[in-house]
Amino acid sequence: GAGVSQSPSNKVTEKGKDVELRCDPISGHTALYWYRQSLGQGLEFLIYFQGNSAPDKSGLPSDRFSAERTGGSVSTLTIQRTQQEDSAVYLCASSLRISGAYNEQFFGPGTRLTVL
Amino acid sequence: AQTVTQSQPEMSVQEAETVTLSCTYDTSESDYYLFWYKQPPSRQMILVIRQEAYKQQNATENRFSVNFQKAAKSFSLKISDSQLGDAAMYFCAYRSAISGTYKYIFGTGTRLKVLA
Numbered sequence: 063g064a065g066v067s068q069s070p071s072n073k074v075t076e077k078g079k080d081v082e083l084r085c086d087p088i089s090g091h092t093a094l095y096w097y098r099q100s101l102g103q104g105l106e107f108l109i110y111f112q113g114n115s116a117p118d119k120s121g122l123p124s125d126r127f128s129a130e131r132t133g134g135s136v137s138t139l140t141i142q143r144t145q146q147e148d149s150a151v152y153l154c155a156s157s158l159r160i161s162g163a164y165n166e167q168f169f170g171p172g173t174r175l176t177v178l
Numbered sequence: 179a180q181t182v183t184q185s186q187p188e189m190s191v192q193e194a195e196t197v198t199l200s201c202t203y204d205t206s207e208s209d210y211y212l213f214w215y216k217q218p219p220s221r222q223m224i225l226v227i228r229q230e231a232y233k234q235q236n237a238t239e240n241r242f243s244v245n246f247q248k249a250a251k252s253f254s255l256k257i258s259d260s261q262l263g264d265a266a267m268y269f270c271a272y273r274s275a276i277s278g279t280y281k282y283i284f285g286t287g288t289r290l291k292v293l294a
Contacts, residue, residue, distance in 0.1 A: 095282070104182075104269055105223075105284040118281060151221065160280050165211070165273070167282070169223035 064088070066170035068154050074176045075144055083139040083173045087156030094137050095167060096129055097153040105153065111137060112160045144177045151175070180205045182272050184285035191260045192293050198245075199255045199288045201270030209275040212246065212253045217287070218266040226268070229253065231275070257290075265292045 067086045075081050087094050096108040107121045111131040122128070126145075131137040141148055151174050155167040181204045191197035203212070214226040229237045229246050236244050241261075245254045257264055270285040 093280070097282075097284075102286075104184075104286040105271075105282075107281050107283065110280055112280070117278070121281065153223065155223070161275075161277065165280075166225055166228070167223075168225075169215075171220070171222050 066154055066156050066168050068152075068170040068173050070173060071171065072174045072176075074178065076178050077146060078143055080140065080142045081144055081175065083141075083152050083175070085137045085139070085154030085156075085170060087135065087137070087154070088158075088168055089135075091156035091158050091168070092134065093157040093160040093165070094131060095155045095157075096137070096139050097155070098123075099151045099153055099172070101150070108139070108152075110160070141175075144175075146177050149175055149177045180207075180272055180274070180283050182270055182283050182285040184270055184288050186288045187286075188289045188291065190291045190293055191257070191264075193260055193262060195260055196256060196258045197260055197290065199257075199268050199270075199290065201253045201255070201285060203251050203253065203270070203272050203283075205251070205272065205274075207274055207276060211273045211275060212244075213271040213273070213282075214242070214244070214253075214255045215269045215271060215284075216264075216266045217269065223269070227255065260292050262292050262294060265290055 069084045094111040097105040126142045129139045151172040153172045155169045210231045212229045241258045267287045269287045272283045
């Protein structure tokens with residue numbers, strides 16, 4: 063009966079390094095979303111998955127950002143050659159379905175990324 | 179492109195009183211969903227209430243209700259009998275109901291303080 067989990071909860075890295083952020087959605091949820099929340103800002107949509115497919119990647123800020131989802135479950139957001147402006151909280155959410163009455167998103171606690 | 183605007187960065191309310199948080203949005207679509215999310219200091223986003231645009235009746239969830247004015251593109255949240263646990267950031271969000279469009283658009287949030 064676990065909710066959405068994310069790891070690590072906090073990540074400090076040096077500029078130029080690559081980082082991987084992980085999201086474990088609620089079991090059975092077919093849709094998964096990634097957001098970025100910068101200090102004092104709202105949520106910025108990055109990407110969503112329907113199953114293992116990501117139909118819309120337009121929210122990814124640059125080609126340094128990529129995401130994948132395997133087995134219709136775990137998703138990884140990878141940021142290559144991190145920059146200081148990448149510092150933010152990265153939130154993951156999942157929903158039972160992508161559309162219709164079961165599209166309520168359940169959020170994870172987020173990963174706070176700090177790039178020094 | 180759709181936008182969501184929350185013009186009140188911060189609001190305060192006395193415990194047991196009523197407060198209304200404002201949200202306006204811009205869209206050319208006729209069918210969509212609107213949401214209010216709560217983000218307490220723990221960072222975990224929680225769905226407070228949702229409204230389908232095709233429904234004229236305003237959604238209610240216990241002490242939380244909305245005033246949905248479709249023509250004015252306004253979606254305010256009313257919290258009655260405010261409690262200390264209501265203190266949080268509140269985000270308004272929009273999502274199209276058009277098949278194939280599953281991107282959520284969030285406002286910048288309103289920080290609600292509840293005074294004892």
